[in-house]
Amino acid sequence: MRGLSKVGQRHAVIRTAMRIRNKLAIATLLWLGCIASRAQDLAPRAYVITPVHGNAVTLTWSFYTGGLDFSGVIPVSGATGTYSVPTVSYYHSLNFFGRSANVTASLPYAVGNFSGDVLGVGRTVYRSGLVDMTARLSVNLLGGPAMEAPQFVKWKQKKLVGASLKIIVPTGQYDPSHLINWGLNRWGFKPELGVSQRWGPWVLDTYGGVWFYTANPDFYDVPVRNRQTQEPVGSFEGHLSHDIRRLYRDKRLGAWVSLDGNFWWGGITSLNGIRNLATKQTASRIGATIALPLTQRQTIKISYSDGTYVRFGGDYQNLQVAWQYSWVGKKW
Secondary structure (H helix, E strand, O other): OOOOOHHHHHHHHHHHHHHHHHHHHHHHHHHHHHOHHHHOOOOOOOOOOOOOOEEEEEEEEEEEEEEEEOOOOOOEEEEEEEEEEEEEEEEEEEEEOOEEEEEEEEEEEEEEEEEEEEOOEEEEEEEEEEOOEEEEEEEEEEOOEOOOHHHHHHOOOOEEEEEEEEEEEOOOOOOOOOOOOOOOOOOEEEEEEEEEEEEOOEEEEEEEEEEEEOOEEEEOOOOOOEEEEEOOEEEEEEEEEEEEOOOOOOOOOOEEEEEEEEEEEEOOEEEOOEEEHHHOEEEEEEEEEEEEEOOOOEEEEEEEEEEEEEOOEEEEEEEEEEEEEEEEOOOO
16 A cells, blocks of 8 residues: 555555455355255254154255345345245164164255345346255154154154254355355354154244354455355244144044244354454244145145344245155165
8 A cells, every 4th residue: 555645545444344344244145045044944843753764755845035134234225036946855764872863965956036236236146056965963862762663653752852963065056256156165064952842732842053164265256265254153943833633534644733933143254354243143034834644655845934033134935845755664
């Protein structure tokens, strides 16, 4: 900054800081709108156990539409996004030192459009590509021993306590020359503790966990490499569900409905060590889920959720339809 007065140097520093802050806020909001919708999903009965050698293949279609709340951080207005995410998942239950456990792996693909006014100028963008793969290991700690199918049929759930670790693997579409990407270009880890209590046809589920993220070493600002980091995000999730067995003559087929809600906070983002306090998240969603068995092996699940409070981030409506094929045994 040689040749500038002290006032000019100060203004240049301020402008540089504002540019960094704006880029950071834009990237964080896009991540919140495109990716956090998956990170903060609603999953009723996630800690309910199944017999050993239980398997399930699930095909899910998720549709998101809504807006982005920039909270005045950057001069962008009317920001919206509409996108769909088809996902294929595989679930397998196993015996983990005498306790019931399971592993799940999911691979999503996303297609969507985003638009908004930047300083009064309308901008739109289309993206299509792979989203980061997720994997989850869950182990029962109390109330759910590992059981073969004949034992499981006679077992009745009361209280279950379990722990899980969910991992986001950076396999999604990512280009450092783009602000909008389906991939995070970093790893994510979520340890969680869950409790499931049954009273007759009623089941109450509560989960508490924290998301931790590694750094993105190749954040947007070509040709300069920037390092983006994010502080942990705490989350709480609750579900109250009820069995509906009167729909079926075959009592082995059990439908259920659930009221779902969550709350998460934290996640301040930094760019090259500069924190942006305005990117702190405080948000919650509420929704409902219904699961309808078609046969002993096939189930349709439909869920809907919407944002109830969003301080900073994506405020989306989400409709999700899933088809699941399940079986017990080492073979198909």
